[in-house]
Amino acid sequence: MSKERIIFCDFDGTITVNDNIVAIMKHFNPPGWEEIVKQLLDKKISIRQGVGEMFALLPTSRKDEIVAYAISNATIRDGFREFVDYCKAKNTTLLITSGGIDFFIYPLLKPFPIPTEHIYCNASSFEGTTITILWPNPCDAHCVTDCGMCKTSIIRSYDAERFERIIIGDSITDFEGAKLVDTIFARSHLIDMCKQLDYPYHPFETFFDIMKQLEAESN
Template identity: 45%
Template sequence: MRKPVIFCDFDGTVTKKDNIISIMKKFAPPEWEKWKEGVLSQSVSIQEGVGNMFALLPSSLRQEMVDFVLETAEVREGFGEFVRYTEKQEIPLYIVSGGIDFFVKPLLEPFHSISGVYCNEADFSGEHIRILWPHGCDQACPSQNCGCCKPALIRRIASQGEHTVVIGDSVTDLQAAKIADSVMARDYLSEKCTELSIPFQPFDTFYDCIDRLEKLKQNIR
């Protein structure tokens, strides 16, 4: 049987809401919204949009933002069970996130069996926050400005012959969905997959994802 390997988004997928949006609504001046709209319309790159959003925020807000996310972020139903399921089934589970390390990693700390976490990083050494991009695009990526390039990570991590599964909800997951063997999608990503005729399975909770994986195991022999 072909072995599945999972690449799962974080904001809006593991968590119910996008934490970058929540942070901006709470702490940023109104001009952050033009960058959000640019990213959603794909008129500006994810890297440019997210970088400029965080550049609006002073570094002195670091602990206040961490506390805010830890207090307000809700993990989607079934995620703990999903992590345990993948561990029991020996299915590698990677979190690939356009989010930022200062809130992604603390929220994932209780889930010890995740195979790896890949996200962007924040530099708080200056007056304003600067976003770093340690997981950039490879030569095969048409964008070259993804920020955290999920297709490049899939190409780098997945072994030949493995069945790649992408789970996500947003514009940051679209390019990954285009190259995955299987896609589980909700919200914006499901709309774009429908529009672009990318096959996908809808999900609302991670219990749905467990069911999809159980059925998938029967189909990828």
């Protein structure tokens, strides 16, 4: 009996051409955000801590401006609409697993027929004076990296005996998940990480590339 295919797809820099969190920070440029990014990349602080601290630099009084910029600035990668249709036609479960934030992810994915329960991301609160990031998808007992939005916890919830697990991603937030799956589709920083550990991967620039490879593997 063949396994069911399930795809765990990143959002920022994968579904979108750009990284939306970085774009927001660069545009609004709150003092101190670049140092937080440096600490993140140097692994001196966790992803959860870094993302939380960056958004805490932004005042909630600018909510409308921040949300509008995040949505208008994002570009969806070529072939994504066709890819969503392809997964549906092939009865392949497509989960969006993102370290991004609900206030831009949900509006940007609204035009696509993806059930809300298949979208995993961080949440946000604009109740205080600065933006608070909430973490509805924390790490399980097997993960100690303090991800914030833990992709490995979600991947582990789908039994490897039953599912053919596939990840699509581009960055540091996808790397731990890439260690668990059967197939990796990678671009940008994730390619570098796969090369360092000699992990097999398929490079991609558009979702058409991914569909072509999946079809080849199906035949």
